[in-house]
Amino acid sequence: MRLATYNIEWFANLFDRKDRLIVDDSWSGRQNITKAQQVEAIAKVLTAVDADAMLIVEAPNTGKTQNSVRALQGFAEAFNLRTSHAVMGFANDTHQELALLYDPAVLTVRHDPKGTGSNDAPRFDGAFRIDLDIDATEDLVEFSKPPMELAVTTSDGASFRLIGAHLKSKAPHGASSRDEAIRISIANRRKQLAQAVWLSRRVRAHLEANEPVILLGDLNDGPGLDEFENLFGRSSVEILVQTGLFDPHAVSSHTDTPPSTARFARPADGGYLEALLDYIMICDDLRALNPRWRIWHPFHDPACLAAKELHDALLTASDHFPVTLDIDL
Template sequence: MRIVTWNVEWFTNLFDARGRLLEDEDWSSRYKVTRRQQIESIAIVLTAIDPDAVMIIEAPDNNRRRQTVPMLERFAARFDLRCRRALLGFENDTQQEIALLYDPDVLSVHHDPKGGGEGETPRFDQSYLIDLDVDGTADRVVFSKPPLEVQAETRDGKRLRLIGAHLKTKAPHGATTPEQAQRIAIANRRKQLAECIWLRSRVMEHLKAGDSLLVMGDLNDGPGLDEYEKLFGRSGVEIVLGWDEPRETRLYDPHARIAYSKKTGVTPMTARFYLDTEKRYFSALLDYIMVSPDLRALKPAWRIWHPFDDPDCYQVPELREALLMASDHFPVSIDLPI
């Protein structure tokens, strides 16, 4: 079974106000890429990967005028994709939903949010109390993009828990001085780490219940990503993984293991951004598929569909160009022998 996570940049802007696909020559929200080019590129990539399910990060916006699920299913039908059914959890107000596109012949799925009961971690659409600034007073944290919790079952009856997440540190908007920018940036970083702690708490509940768990998506965090990494001691990725905890309570992602082991100077990359100030591209490891110990024991295969770092992607010009046009993130897949 192949499961994928992919952050598709500004997928929402490829549909009009009524949810119709905009296959035209106007510019998309990607630099010098038309809407038709981005739409066709997304389809080429998904066809090449041929997943059983894909967690779409930055899925089309769900609102009163148009809905995420019909838009994704309309897209899948247009290109005859095997993943032709969509699932949405809690919507958000950022124009970037988290949704699952899946093959209904292979998986049955439903949105299954946990938490909120006595002694349980709060539901992801609720709030979480944590002392962010160590002043002895609990701060109330809410997700700007509540993670999508999926209960999935294969045709053979294997049950999986999937959590799709997009944890994002906001830029210091509104700052007028370097000091203000630093204060806002640190506060935003604290909030992101609090969201990671919240997510980790849910992970622990699933591990204690013996669930087969995959946590996937864009954590927008990684080694050396910003100057505040040393200030906080641990990254959000390490928190969600349970990096320093006993093996039986750790999640595993091989790309994170390579990046954080510091045994080599090599780090896998899942995203590529152009920095106008530097006139060059910057690469980062932002996207992960973390699995529970029982799934790790099956020896699954992970892959980053990188147009330059993956030889098979590079050697197919149509796929290479499609990966570059479709998004500033590249898909990450896991092949599970189930």
């Protein structure tokens, strides 16, 4: 079985108010890329990856007239993808939903949010109280993009819990000075770490109930990714790994050539910033099922580099690249 996570930048811009695809020469949200070019590139990437289930991070919007599931299923139908069904969790106000495209012949999937009555591990649409910086004052944390918690059963009868997440970005958006950028960055990292603690407690609750867990998505973090990590002692990824989850890319992020799942332009010098942000983490029990991870990076993955059409599509579709897990579920 192949599971995947893919952050598709500005996917929502490719649909009109009635969730119909916009395939024309108007500009998409991506610089110097038209909607038609991005739509075609996304379809090529999804076809090449050919996952049994793919978490779409920054999926199309759900609102007064729009519906993410309808938009994704329409996209799948337009390009004859076998992942013809979609499911989403709690809608949010950011126009960036979390949704899963999946093959109904392989998987049965339903949104199944869980939570305790206490503050230890509330549902993801609730609020979480935590004194993260040990100042004797509780912080009230909410998700702007609540994680999607799914109950999944394979066609062979195997069951597991799948949690899709998009954690708070640490970028100091809106800062007008260096001091303000530092303040916003620290506040964002504090909130992101609190979200990771919340996620880790939900994961632990499932593991204690002997329920296999797969956590995937854009965690917007990695060990050693920025200087503010030292203020709190660990990254969001490390918090989740310490819960009992594993992703080999998180372990290799301290090497001389760390892996990368995203590539952002740096207009100031014309270069690019590479970052490891996207993960598929599995519990210890699933590590015995021959898991194989892959980052579909257009430059670092030899097969993607050699296939020009796929290479170009990956660069056109998004600033993130798919991550896949092949596992004998």
